[in-house]
Amino acid sequence: MAEAIEIWKPIANTDGFYEASNFGRIRSWQNNTNTPGRRLIPLIMKLTFDDNYKTIMIKCHGERITKLVHGLVAETFIPNPLKKPQINHIDGNKLNNNVNNLEWAKRSENQKHAHKNGLMHPPKGSQHWSTSLSEEDVIRIRELYKSGDYLQREIAQIYDISRSEINMIVNHRGHI
Numbered sequence: 001m002a003e004a005i006e007i008w009k010p011i012a013n014t015d016g017f018y019e020a021s022n023f024g025r026i027r028s029w030q031n032n033t034n035t036p037g038r039r040l041i042p043l044i045m046k047l048t049f050d051d052n053y054k055t056i057m058i059k060c061h062g063e064r065i066t067k068l069v070h071g072l073v074a075e076t077f078i079p080n081p082l083k084k085p086q087i088n089h090i091d092g093n094k095l096n097n098n099v100n101n102l103e104w105a106k107r108s109e110n111q112k113h114a115h116k117n118g119l120m121h122p123p124k125g126s127q128h129w130s131t132s133l134s135e136e137d138v139i140r141i142r143e144l145y146k147s148g149d150y151l152q153r154e155i156a157q158i159y160d161i162s163r164s165e166i167n168m169i170v171n172h173r174g175h176i
Contacts, residue, residue, distance in 0.1 A: 005117065008042075011047050011058070018058050019078040024097025026069060062155050070097045080104045093119045097141045138169055145170045 008019040008027065018044050019042070026047070029040040047054040047069060054069040074080075074087045077099045084104035091101050092114075105113070114120045133141075137159065144150045145166070150158075152166040161175075 011072055013060050015056060018072075020072045021071075022070060022073075022077055022099040024054075024073050024099070024101075026058075026072060028058070034056075052099060053103055054095060070094075070102055073097050073099055074102045074104065077105060078102060084109075086110045092119050108142055133163065141166060141169050 004023075007022045009021075010016050011018040011020050011026075011151070015142075017029050020027075021027070026045045027042045028045055030043050034117055045056055047056055048066075049055065050068075055066050056072070057064055057066050059065075060067075070087050070089065082104070086105050086107055086108050086109075088103050088105040088110045089101055090095060090103060090113075093101070111120070141155055141159065143157050144158075145152065152170065153161050156163045156166045
């Protein structure tokens with residue numbers, strides 16, 4: 001089996017000082033202070049992590065900015081004629097930025113891929129964007145209903161939410 005060859009290409013808008021590789025690495029061209037003159041040498045850059053993605057700090061138009069590594073690799077290597085706004089990690093591993101693991105995607109395509117591969121973990125309880133209840137509220141609602149002293153309609157009035165929401169809570173659907 002032939003060994004893959006690492007290919008480096010300049011990253012757009014960085015005046016040739018930064019390059020991305022098809023293996024998902026980033027390098028910068030730095031002055032070699034040990035050599036007279038202005039000889040540049042390539043240095044593989046150390047990556048950081050932000051929200052489970054690899055990131056890198058680069059200078060672009062004289063400004064230091066943080067960029068997602070998979071975005072730089074995709075923009076450098078993968079044509080995007082349909083102008084899809086997101087990049088999908090085909091194997092689901094956000095740390096695998098090899099060009100063969102990346103593809104341009106619409107938001108809906110990216111979400112379908114994540115759902116199909118078990119990568120989506122929707123927030124529940126007080127972490128859900130639409131909730132007005134805490135985990136303690138949900139536990140108390142279940143206790144009130146289980147006691148038999150309150151109807152779902154009455155509990156809904158107490159907590160100022162819909163009866164269908166109470167039904168979902170007491171039947172353990174969609175909440176903690």
